Amino acid sequence: MKTSDFDYPLPESLIAQHPPVERDAGRMLVLDPMADRLEHATVRDLPRFLAPADLLIFNDSRVLPARLRGVRAGGGEAEVMLLRPAQDGWWEALVRPGRKLKPGTTVQVGGSALQVEIGNGDAEGTRSVRLYGVERPLDEVHRVGEMPTPPYIRERLADADRYQTIYAREEGSAAAPTAGLHFTQRLLDAVRARGVAIEFVTLHVGLDTFRPVQEADPAEHRMHREAYELSPRVVEAVERAHKRGGRVVAVGTTTVRVLETCATDTRTLRAGQGWSELFIRPGFRFRVVDALLTNFHFPQSTLLMLVSAFAGRERILQAYQEAIRENYRFYSFGDCMLITGRSV
16 A cells, blocks of 8 residues: 555645535535445535434534744744643744744734743754743634634635634644534534434544645654644443434544554444544544545545545545546535445
């Protein structure tokens, strides 16, 4: 298996630059791997593809408005993207331009007294940074920071809330768990009215959202660790769903990673919190997740490898070609795919 096996051509015009007018107005390509069948639907049709015994699980992590723009000491534009707190007031971050932001230099954040001290880097390309210059730096980040939308989105986001899920709770992500962006309260109510249970896990989305797989052999790619939390309540809900013959339907690849990180060999879960470095690619044995709602992912990405592990690489790439032929919108603000079951 090679990284290039997960490549596909995508017209740039299909990369969604802004969210739909209404969150749940997107299209949904439904893939049934067992029957090898595709169906075109809309996000609002989701309840009819669910059964009353099913359990829908979401990632409730909230995105920090972590992109800080400013001027570096000596002049010139600079950008700091906070990833997660480290210790003693320091953060792990991405900085630009990296070569000119040497350890010890500072960035004055635009429109604010907030300053960022640039520290040392690590082998993964991140840097240590320290916020100072104001009494409550994190409050100032919320005031002046921008949502860290991916680099392929070139338009400024008019409404920052559109890069948050409506149920986002605990702040800590460097990017949105985008499959959840499709949900409105109306859609959640319709899912519950169908008799489907809803639960939440937390995984704070980190650096791998921004990192392509650069190694020719995916097995050599090292996942960046991400903090997660899974409650006893979710463990009990999964057990109930499986006992009733229902499916555990994960909303988003981040939800999959939490559940499979916490899975045991007996198809049960262990509650707890910690760090996940789980890299799911073809050959992985899923133990908990039975179905998956997910957006369309970047070529040669860990996310595309995950969905390929779930439904089969050739089947996924064929589904992507169908979506391209039908002008589906791709990536963070794009349409989505419902995979109704695993390929094995």
